[in-house]
Amino acid sequence: MINSIKKLAKNLTLSELRSGMKITAKEFVNTKITVQYPEEKTPISPRFRGLHALRRYPNGEERCIACKLCEAVCPANAITIESEMRDDGTRRTTQYDIDLFKCIFCGFCEEACPVDAIVETQIFEYAFESRDGSIMTKDRLLKVGDDNEQAISKARSVDAKYR
Amino acid sequence: MLEIEIDGQLVNAEPGEMVIAVTDREGISVPRFCYHKKLSISASCRMCLVDVEGAPKPQPACSTPVADGMKIHTQNDKAKASQKAVMEFLLINHPLDCPICDQGGECELQDVAVDYGSDVSRFSEGKRIIAPSDIGPLIQTDMTRCIHCTRCVRFGSEIAGIMEMGGTGRGEDLKIEPFLKEGITSELSGNMIDVCPVGALTSKPFRYELRSWQMNSINSIARHDLVGSNLYAQTYKGNVKRLASGDNDAVNETWISDRDRFSYEGLTHDNRLLAPQIKVAGQWKEVEWDVALDFAVKGLKNNILNSRNVQKLGGLASATATTEELHLLQKLLREMGCENLDYRLNIKDLDNAIHLQSNIKLADLEHIDQAIVIGSNIRLEQPMINHRLRKAQLAGAGITTLNVKEFDFNYKTNDIIVAPNEIANTLAGVLRVLVEKSAEEVPAYLLAVTPCAQAIDIASSLLNSDKTVLILGEHVVNNAQAASIANLITEIAKLSNSLTLNLTVTANALGAQRVNFVPNSTGMNVNEMLAAEMRAFVLLDVYPEYDFHHLDEALNTLLNNDVFVISLNGFKNDLVAQYSDVMLPMAAMYETSGTHVNINHEMQSFSAAVGAPGESKPAWKILKVLADLLELPGFHYENSTQVLSEVAHQMTPVHEYDTAINLDKSTVEVETIWTHSPYHTDALLRHATSLRASKIGQINTASINAATAKSLSLSDSDTYLGVPVDITETMADQCVFISSNQATNTGAL
Secondary structure (H helix, E strand, O other), X not given: OHHHHHHHHHHHHOHHHHHHHHHHHHHHXXXXXXXXXXXXXXXXXXXXXXXXXXXXXXXXXXXXXXXXXXXXXXXXXOEEEEEEEOOOOOEXXXXXXXXXXXXXXXXXXXXXXXXXXXXXXXXXXXXXXXXXXXXXXXXXXXXHHHHOXXXXXXXXXXXXXXX | OEEEEEXXXXXXXXXXXXXXXXXXXXXXXXXXXXOOOOOOOOOOOOOOEEEEOOOOOOEEHHHOEOOOOOEEEOOOHHHHHHHHHHHHHHHHOOOOOHHHOOOOXXXXXXXXXXXXXXXXXOOOOOOOOOOOOOOOOOEEEOHHHOOOOOHHHHHHHHHHOOOOEEEEOOHHHOEXXXXXXXXXXXXXXXHHHHHOOOOOEEEOOXXXXXXXXXXXXXXXXXXXXXXXXXXXXXXXXXXXXXXXXXXXXXXXXXXXXXXXXXXXXXXXXXXXXXXXXXXXXXXXXXOOHHHHHHHHHHHHHHHHHXXXXXXXXXXXXXXXXXXXXXXXXXXXXXXXXXXXXXOOOOOOOHHHOOOOOOOOOHHHHOOOOEEEEEOOOHHHHOHHHHHHHHHHXXXXXXXXXXXXXXXXXXXXXXXXXXXXXXXXXXXXXXXXXXXXXXXXXXXXXHOOOOOOHHHHHHHHHHHOOOOEEXXXXXXXXXXXXXXXXXXXXXXXXXXXXXXXXXXXXXXXXXXXXXXXXXXXXXXXXXXXHHHOOOOEEEEEOOOHHHHOOOHHHHHHHXXXXXOEEXXXXXXXXXXXXXXXXXXXXEXXXXXXXXXXXXXXXXXXXXXXXXXXXXXXXXXXXXXXXXXXXXXXXXXXXXXXXXXXXXXXXXXXXXXXXXXXOOOOOOOOOOEEEEEEOHHHOOXXXXXXXHHHHOOOOOOOEEEEOHHHHHXXXXXXXXXXXXXXXXXXXXXXXXXEEEXXXXXXXXXXX
């Protein structure tokens, strides 16, 4: 009995509508947080773990020395490496594949890397049009690294003091 | 028996034992680098320091003998602190290049550093760097990583018998390096890779390929010699990538020869036979298995079975095959009623074949007092047996060799150089002395023998020693008096109470004997087959230019168009392709399960470490299906263990042989002894690139002394039977000793 009287009073005074409209009115004048993606983008942390890349030294030599620590640490077994002795006697990979379908973007590979060769960049906008597009081969990884070296090294230098 | 206390735990120990041996037995972990159970104690790394109550300073566990009531702490503050201090010193000069070091993941220093190392280095001075050096095609060095444990040095001087590695300089400048420019040439050198606790010595063919954790390790048996060394085949994605030694004190202790360690390279050689092929109108055609097998069966039926001339069928096998394969082939042939089978392809005259039993166990070989080695360069031909002999010699045994050439042994020997046609006579002299001493009647054939001084020496050394062994080696297999020499040895052994060791056969020849892979009296042996008019052959793993002594006769017979030849091979071979009608690709070593019978008469079974490449199949399966297609009974096998169970309890059949001793000398003016150099004795070895490039793999010489060379008008720059001549004075007269990495040139033999 007492409940139905309360409900009736609420309905007649439109109190719920007014409290809702209060929020609407407040948000109407507040700063917007919705980003108009893809025209607008949110800032990305230097520790962001996006698409992988293999880096080079400034002299153009690839960093990766085929130590296979990333392959060993990878919890998803997404990395496949084959190595050999290159003609100049150095230890190099002949194959370095990351299967992006398997990868869980945990970042263990870049943490394990003793030479900062494999990194996860801030790139997250990518798509494949074929099934095998998910396999990042050594050439593709190096290409990502070459194209984004500036951003990668900047992110690394910003984060360096926390490492 | 003493009682000592380790970490509060009472344990028993033998007097004279070192503390580390006790902790190892009890499963208490003490870190160490220089200690190795099979090497002498050097106590140079100091990593095994433990706290002994009553001692003012921590003591190295590897060189502290146990004493009754001793109280040892391996984990207390004092022990830990000293171990950590040692670790810090060891890491001062060790480079931090684990990511590119092949030892990474299986490195003793890495493991110990995790437990005892510090996170941060206090060392800011420059590290020591040692320039890289090339010590041969088998071992890769990076001496900057060396921690001076001297295991490799001690291995060289104590086990391999030549101190090729050594330390030069002192303190900071101490370098471990080979003394000679030619690097490491020992036949056991690969073990240095196993003993090196860091990445200073690693396998060169394996360099930078894989990490230890990527590979599967499978127990296997090496089948290149009579020892059947136990080892681990380390495989990755269906390929054998590396071989590491296994432990078996009755067989190979913990060492393996380089031949066993590096032969796996041949498995991936381009020359592998990968698909069944049949010859149609003179052209080779790759076909499916069923087509090839049908073709083989049709050929056998057309040439043999339909016309019921099964005596015109022959089966030949090389001794490298497994016991199961040999058993199935002999069963297949005998089920068809064919008794023509043989594995002794390299024997010139089978009526003059050697019959000598081996009745000494490998482990007993090191406890003998006197050994007589006849016709063998045992060090290179059977390295692991030689290792046991070496241990015996170092323990005081006398080793006398009776050879046509003075070979380079890695222990002290009393070398007697005799011409091939004098070996029998010298042994007869020994026998005569023994017969006279035993007061038995001198047999007729010895009446004309006058023992030479050396024979008297040998006889007295045999009589004056307790445990003696007579070792007959492969150089006498084709001696004109081979059978007599073997019979003389049997007689000498009887009279002198010696044991005998027959090294004239190798690989799995004892397995072939076990399954009776020789014809009985109704069948033909290999040489008779090659002389007879045959219509069909089944050849198992035969490479004619290396395996047949009578190559010309063999080719004559096999190349005949009327002869249908089924060849099972692992590798392609031009001559095989010329004479065969069907080639069936078979699995090579480590690709098939099977059994090897070693010199201890021990059956060592192994499983396949990897699958056979391409279309090739294990030979026991091929033979089983062939038998099924021929509708022969009793071939319902599902695995090779079932095949083995048929022969496992079978004793080696005893064949009657002529025990007569004939001392008539051969009248050949210049005797030639042809041997394959140690790394060319089977097809897999001949395809192992790094082994071939090593110094022993390069051996290709016809040794001859100056006088004989002159009589043959040969000089150092000439070749004899296609082999470069090496004029040496330590050769017997009127003979040529060839150790060659080429195909046998038997035309002139």
